[in-house]
Amino acid sequence: MTFLSLLVFSPLLGIVLLMFVRKTDAKMIQWLGTAATVPPLILALFAFIQSGRGFRLEQLDEARDWVRLTDLPFLTDTAYVIRYELGIDGLSLVFIVLTAVLATLAAVASMLVKTEKKGFFLWLLALEIGMLGVFAAANFVWFFLFLEVTLVAMFFLVGKWGGFERERAAYGYLLYNGLGSALLLVVIAVLIARTGTANFALLHEMLHNPVAQGQWIAPLTEEGRRWLLGGLLLAFAVKLPAVPLHRWLIRVHVEAPPPVVMLHAGVLLKIAAYGMIRFGVGLFPDEFRAFAGAIAVFGVINVLYGALLALRQRELKHVLAYSSVSHMGVVLIGLGALNEAGIQGAVFQSVAHGLISALSFLLVGVLAHRMGTTDINRLGGLAKAMPLFSGYLLTAALALLGLPGMAGFVGEFTSFLGLFQTKPALAAAGALGLIFAAVYSLKAILDITFGRACDRQEAVVGWRDPQVSAASLGELQGGVVDLQAKEAVPAFILVALIVAVGVYPQLLAAPLDAVVETMMNGLGG
């Protein structure tokens, strides 16, 4: 069965085809690049629907021989065999669908990118392969491999197509995540070395009732496992990011081109959440308990810190960036709760924030494209100039602040619910964040849509976009093009999804239940 390989590597087709397209043929490239993201989407949705119909995802597992590091006589035959293994369960499936959807939308949104589209799409597709692979991998080595593919792809996407400070942003991203990856690599190395395998399922076995893979391999001690988990969590905390390791996130959000930020905020940050759930809770349930409290605390810190700083920003991108920090805090809170609700909440929140941030950054991209600035001070009264756009923006804001009936609400609600059951005090503290969230999102968005630009001159100077020949606000409101169809379509899809998840959480809960169930059993209660 090669379904998953197909799913993961189908963008390669697009890459190969793109190679043969002329650099200059922007239309063709845009079209082809977008088309290339469709196959994985179809396959993902197919799998999603099938699993909804009770199809057992285990049947999709794949395994091929890849490498056997050593066949020393004193080792068992299975020791140090690393295979090419893909396999998904409900948890991965959810994220895969999210990735596929956002990738397609990002590809559509790439029309905002004007320069060197060919290279851009090549890397975008590479990034998609990486992201899909990360979620589809059933083996640590391949997980890491795909993870690093995303790292390199992001480095190029940010560094080449980003804003003014793109290279700085790219380096920040590279170094922070590089450190995270390096730490992860050490952990992986220890796991492989001591258990002789990299496969998740096998590892699960080995860690709980270790079988010696042969002499001269020291089995892991209790303490050793705790250290491993610590390293794992730290590695993912960098990628999440958890305060105080979040600086790079801000810069990337500000500098990277809109489609990239959509994917970054939408998917890449979630890899950390995925990793924490899958490896943290999945592989080290007992040890995880020891860390749960700390995680919850960090979560609350993230929420409050992000929210507070978001309040003070006068630059839309910064607001959203800090709101990302804040929302990822919610994920941590869910994990920290360490009960069914909590974990489910964490996943919900990840997906929800993925969709919401994608939507908001799409809109910000459009805004920046139209106005040449996203400085709240310089913008105002867009409601008249761009009614449709403003409408979407408001929707995004409402989703952001977690309005009931929207995805955000489900995620935050369940997470906090989980935490209230275990650590009410913390939960209460964290809940403040939600109020802040309401304030900053509404404040920012309303300023832009209905508020008045603080001073006209600035505003006038602010419009960088050559398409806008406006010299004054008045003219501008007539002159600015509102959201066009090709931009509205992805926005609409996102809104639809947000609402769908919001009103019918079961959509996500169904595939998750089984996974969370097993994890709860692993946690013993």
Added chain:
Amino acid sequence: MSNIYANSYLIIFVFLCLGVLLPIGALTAGRWLRPHVPDEMKATTYESGNNPFHDSRVQFQVRYYLFALLFVIFDVETVFLYPWAVVYDQLGLFALVEMIIFIVLLAIGLIYAWKKKVLRWM
């Protein structure tokens, strides 16, 4: 046997002493006998009549060094040849072949120097 060994080197040592003593003795003897009336002209460097001009520690032609290098190489290679020659009888044919290879390599080295015009003096 070891006596012969020791004595032989003793003799060599004696010869060394003699070889040093003779000049020293002779020169000291000379000091008593010979006259000693130094003056400027005597102490100047001899340059066939004309006054010595600038320092005579002239920089040698590089070829001197080249020959010195060649000498070092070829002279040291004999380090292998002599022991071989002494015990040649016991070694037999293999040693012959080995040493012929060795000498051929030496010859190649010589030819190399020749071709590269190292052996050209002027």
Added chain:
Amino acid sequence: MMEQWLESAPSWSNIALFFGLGALFLAVVLTFVTYAILAERKVMGFMQGRIGPNQVGGRFGLLQTVADVLKLLLKEDTIPKAADRPLYVLAPIIAFTPSFMVLAVLPFTDAFRFADIGVGLLYYIAVSGLTTVGVVAGGWASNNKYALLGGMRAAAQMISYEIPLVMSALGVVLLAGSMNLVDIVAAQKDVWFIFAQPLAFLIFFIAAVAELNRTPFDLPEAESELVAGFHVEYSGFRWAFFMLAEYVYMFAMAALVTILFLGGWHPVAFLGWIPGAVWFALKFCAVVFVLIWFRATFPRVRADQLMEFAWKVLLPLSLVNIVLTAVVKAWFF
């Protein structure tokens, strides 16, 4: 008689004894030098249709050289102020001492010999090499252009000819299977190596002449171009010691040639009743005579001819000689 002395346990008395003998031998050598110089002048005189020294000490000028030596002894000794004084003083000694040291290993007859070491030949070559240092030091120390040039030439020439010398001697070692000079002589009981190793002999002899800085290879002290080469600045006894060194080497080299190629003290086939010492003396004198003869007859070679001859003719030939000898020995012995 030397054997039992050699075999007796080393002691102070031995040292004293050897010292006495050494001194005696030194006297012999000095006398040889004295008369070798005279002989050289006489022979060259005859060859050039002159009479040569005939005033001091009878009509054969027998005391001529003695007188010269005395003159040198009484001559004022000057040291140029530009010179590097300590080195300048040391150089003649460095040049002379090895020349006498090499004599220690030469066996003149089976009875009359001094040290008996396994690596006699190697010892000779190694020690004689030291003289070069003295020569160069002298040339450098006297801080005179001619002297320096002479010194450098001497060095270049000596090192260049040392290689053919060594390589050709290798043929002899191959045949004798030993580097001990006594054994080498013993190995020539039946056939002298000059017949077994004609090529080696030629090379060796030429190289030897060059090592001795004698015509036609006397560039280092070429009067006509370098005034007097490395010892321009030397006078009196210091100069004398350079000269002395050269003639002692002449003595040593002649003896060595005799030992290596002319069968040492072995008699010519049926004339066994003549003592070995006489035979040795005869061969020795013959070699010395030939050396003098060369000086009288050959013109001086050019510097480039000198060097290139060593490297391009003698060295390849000696390599060929080694291979030939080895092969021949492998097949026929």
Added chain:
Amino acid sequence: MNNVWQSDWSMMAPEWIVLAAAIVLLVIDLALPSDRSRRPLAWGAAAAAALAMIATAAMIPAEPASILHDTFRLDAFAKAFKLILLAGGALALLLVAEWEPKEGSPHRGEFAYMMLFALLGAMMVASSGDLLTLFVSLELLSVSSYILAGLRKTASASNEAALKYVINGGIATAIMLFGMSYVFGLTGATNLGDIARRLQETNEPYMLALAFLLLLIGVSFKLATVPFHMWAPDVYEGAPVPATAFFAVVSKTAGFVLLLRLLVTMFAAAPSEGREPSSLLLSMQPVITILAGLTMIIGSVVALRQRSLKRLLAYSSIAHAGYLLAGFAAMSWAMIDSLWMYLLVYTLMNIGAFAIIAHIVNETGSDDLDGLAGLYRHRPLLAAALGLFLLSLAGIPGTAGFIAKLYIFIGLVVTEPGHYVLAAVMAITTVISYVYYFNLIVQLFFRPTFTAPLGRLPAGLSTAVVLCALGTLAIGWAPGLAYDVLAQFGHFGDFLP
């Protein structure tokens, strides 16, 4: 002496090939009129190296054996590392074929066969079972390398490089030899096996330790590991690019071969001062660990501020030597395997990078990293290849560099107590190295170009680049290829004589 005749000379086939090729080329070079191009000679040399490689590969199944009174061993270890050495040598010779310094390349002939002689030395190091042959072959390698470094006679940088190399190398040799003399004194043997056996009942712990340290210092001079690394950057920068590539790859490999042959064989079982651990090698483990850590840190940190590509790669090679040394310091059962794997990968990616740098230097005459700026614009494939090699050097997954590094990591932590500190240092220095590798990538892909577009890649270089790129990718995505070869060697069970 009969056994000498009967001994199986075919075992030395690779050596014979290389030696014969070198001599023949030398003679041809002398015979050839001076106006004729020497390029074919370099090609011939490369071909010879490749041929020797095939010969070695053909011998892999053969049983371990030794000839010439066990001075020449042909065990799995020798075969395995000879393969790497020959691969590196052949590729470096391809660079020689396209070596075009601005003053012209009159000495390409020498370059070719000198490199072959050096290669021969390295091979002999790999398969020598005797202190004497080890030393002589090492010197053959070193002395030829000195000459290689100084081959640009008219370029003062090259002369300086040669001079520094000779001086440092000479000191290293002397120190190592001094250590060897003590080892000989303790055992009276020069055969590594005998030494190992006799060292076990030696009762001179201090002299033994002294000998070990002297040898270690000597070896680390050759390896250019901290604190004996100062010569490497200068030599690498001054030497002609192909020579630099050769030093960075073949000499380094030979250095590690030496490390294993010398220290492991002799001291693995030697008693140590004090009670535990009983083996001198193990008791010296902390020293080696510290050396490794320092080497990694200094190598990668100093590389940050380099402008010259050669110099940068020099420091990066120091850092890599640190990684390798870490793999050695772990002294796990994966030691030799992981070192082999890493050296193989290291050879491929380094020669690839050097090939492209050689092209840039040939064209622009400088090796400043501005020369890379905007290479992507007019030579996208070239830029892509260089990018690949850089990623591999940085150890990014999907390239061979990652696989090798992962194995080293595993080796570091597989034992208990694991070398977690060393692993952490290695991880961090790897991230530091990202900075300068990706800085080059930024130059390649992001920056606008200032220089005139480069010409096409000449045949030799493109061959080298393609081979290296294929290897890097193949091992990166299908490491099984390399590990199956490695499995052939049975984990060097016959390493200890």
Added chain:
Amino acid sequence: MTLSAYLALALILFCIGLYGALTKRNTVIVLICIELMLNAVNINFVAFAKYGAHPGVRGHVFALFAIAVAAAEAAVGLAALIAFYRSRKTVQVDEANSLKH
């Protein structure tokens, strides 16, 4: 006890050589110091071969090879020095700094 005497001598020679090689500015002196170290090694070998725990001829052989190799190194070193002198007109090591450190 003769052995230890030789060893001490060798050690002293070696240290002198090392010191000189690491501190002296004049390249010729440095090369000579290296030769000094190598000769110390030879003394060691020969001493061990004659008075060592396991006397034998191997030490002499090793010494011979050491001598030969030392000569080769010296030759190459001098050649490098000459080339360097030609291009830089100095023999001082510390003036060999065109390659930045």
